[in-house]
Amino acid sequence: MSNKERILFLRNELAEHNHSYYVLDTPLISDFEFDKLLAELQQLEDVSADLFDSNSPTQRVGGAVLDGFTAIKHNYRMLSLGNTYSDEDLHDFDARLRKLSDQDFEYVCELKYDGVSISLTYENGQLTQALTRGDGTQGDDVTANVRTIKSIPLKLKGDYPDNFVIRGEVFLPIIGLVQMNKQREKEGLEQYANPRNTASGSLKLLDAKEVAKRPLDCYLYYLLGESLPSTNHYNNLQKAKDWGFKISIEIEKHKTISDVLNFINKWDKKRQDLPYEIDGIVIKVNDIDLQQEMGFTAKSPRWAISYKFKAEQVSTILQEITYQVGRTGAITPIANLYPVQLAGTTVRRASLHNADQIAKLDIREGDKVFVEKGGEVIPKVVAVELKDRNVFSQHTAYIQHCPSCATELVRRDGDAKHYCPNPETCPAQIAGKFGHFISRKAMNIDGLGRETIELLIAEGLISEISDLYHLKKEELLPLERMAEKSAKNLLLGLEESKKIPFERVLYALGIRHVGETVARTLAKHFKTIEEIISADIVMLIAVDEIGEKIAESVVLYFSQQQNRDLIFNLETAGLQFSSSIEDASVSEILKGMKIVVSGVFSQFSRVEFKKMIEEHGGKNVSSISKNITFVLSGDNMGPSKHQKAIDLGIPFVDEEEFLAKIS
Helix, strand or coil: CCHHHHHHHHHHHHHHHHCCCCCCCCCCHHHHHHHHHHHHHHHHHHCCCCHCCCHHHHHHHHHCCCCCCCCCCCCCCCCCEEEEECCCHHHHHHHHHHHHCCEEEEEEEEEEEECCEEEEEECCCCEEEECCCCCCCCCEEHHHHHHCCCCCCCCCCCCCCEEEEEEEEECCCHHHHHHHHHHHCCCCCCCCCCCCHHHHHHHCCCCCHHHHCCEEEEEEEEEEEECCCEEHHHHHHHHHHHHHHCCCCCCCCCCCCCHHHHHHHHHHHHHHHHCCCCEEEEEECEHHHHHHHHHHHCCCCEEEEEEEECEEEEEEEEEEEEEEEECCCCCCCCEEEEEEECCEEEEEEEECCCCCHHHCCCCCCCCCCEEEEECCCCCCCEECCCCHHCCCCCCHHHCCCCCCCCCEEEEECCCCCCCCCCCCCCCCCCHHHHHHHCCCCCCCCCCHHHHHHHHHHHCCCEEEEEEHCCCCHHHHHHCCCCCCHHHHHHHHHHHHHHHCHHHHHHHHCCCCCCCHHHHHHHHHHHHHHHHHHHHCCCHHHHCCCHHHHHHHHHHHHHHHHHEEEEHHHHHHHHCEEEECCCCCCCCCCCCCEEEEEEEEECCHHHHHHHHHHHHCCEEECCCCCCCCCCEEEEECCCCHHHHHHCCCCCCEEEHHHHHHHHH
């Protein structure tokens, strides 16, 4: 079998296994076997560049980092549904529709997934575009991110129409959020609150590689187009299932509104058994011709409605209010509750968010409180039963001092949270910083976990990050649960971490607002830690994707002597503080030039043009100032940016001129 034949075979085979696993939930081979086939395909594709296919299973990992999302007009308006919360409202909905048509009709009932609406366009059986709802008229192009979701087919099978749009909901399964939060807890990061917000935030990440790491899923629920297989909504969904789409098996047809209500009541009881969040039921008229006849209001279709479930609440006793200190010093008040069952789990603690929330609800220890999950994974206290309050209860006095180090708390203007301003010696903040430093995306030190860090701090062996690199085996062996092998693995992990590249070391420092992407950008631009330390706010803002808030945070961090001492100690210990990110320099034609890229281009994307500028020695700048050499301008350039360039006399260069300039 030739390379080409093997590649085509593997692509088809992996696509089928992908569909079986993520859509049909019936895996045919083990993960190990799947990964072996995928690795073989990747190896063959690496040596067969002429056989590249953007729809290959190897391409779901994501591509280049975007510099923003483009707003694109929907071919069909993407309206939201009207909501109803009672049986009476649903009967009124049915009566209105019966008046609009003298035909007999049936309803299709579907689960209302608590996620993010998406509109997918397919041309000749291939996914060509994915748009968010936006304002209903236009949405953001998130195609690169959606292509990473394994339950969404990149290529269809069967007798699909040449062109059509299919709508659906991108969501995060509950177990996916739990796993993500376990990892964030290990890394000392704040936990994600609920699946919906996490799914929404994931879809708007600029780096598709990061999206690919998140276990997003998608159910599809409505087809639009000129050549659909049927004028029956339910039948269209069944056909879409044959083409490879993930269609829920829980969809049902019903003749009467009473049967619809039975469906609603069934799922109101059963929804806690689902592996994902739903917040209601969607009811649609099945006949598509009749849908068109019934028409639309300005905001929603007349032929469909959403029945929203009430968020589940339980009452229990608030036994005590305690306070957590995060890595950044942020204080979070926690309600410690008498254990109670809620949404299938035993709840013992719930967030009280901040001092304002406590004051607003007048929450006190000993109160009977109502706790709600709704779409939240982390329970929250939403109300107090005042009539059951003890007459001798006292108002909650929010703490004034850090529960970890007793330092007086501060509250910044415009911030709802209180903070401990003592990062140097506050035990909770120190433990959080160590946790972030050793986390998987930072230094990823084998043999060193959160419990070991807390033990080392308690034994006085470490107080700042650089102390890790001075640990000795004879100091570790007397510790609880620290055998010879454990101590050896820990020290070996520390030694191996000295090879971690500069951008991850920079991220590991835990500078506020400096995440993985920002750390990589800074490392690539400035090359060494010394250059970053000496950069002022203006120099930092001049770096593409670095805004004022990030720049101020970086300058503040390196202005503090203890942080500069930490860098010196880590550098002395052997950690990497110069960049290994190489520039693919082509020429120096643009050397010394500062260039703003703005607008939409026909031949290349903005990311590609920015890469060309760097390759030819130029510098990308995000904002217009008198120091800009020229603006590389495309269509639909922002009017304020365009006018500012005119006012400052900055020349405009179109893509043809630019390409000629660097050729």
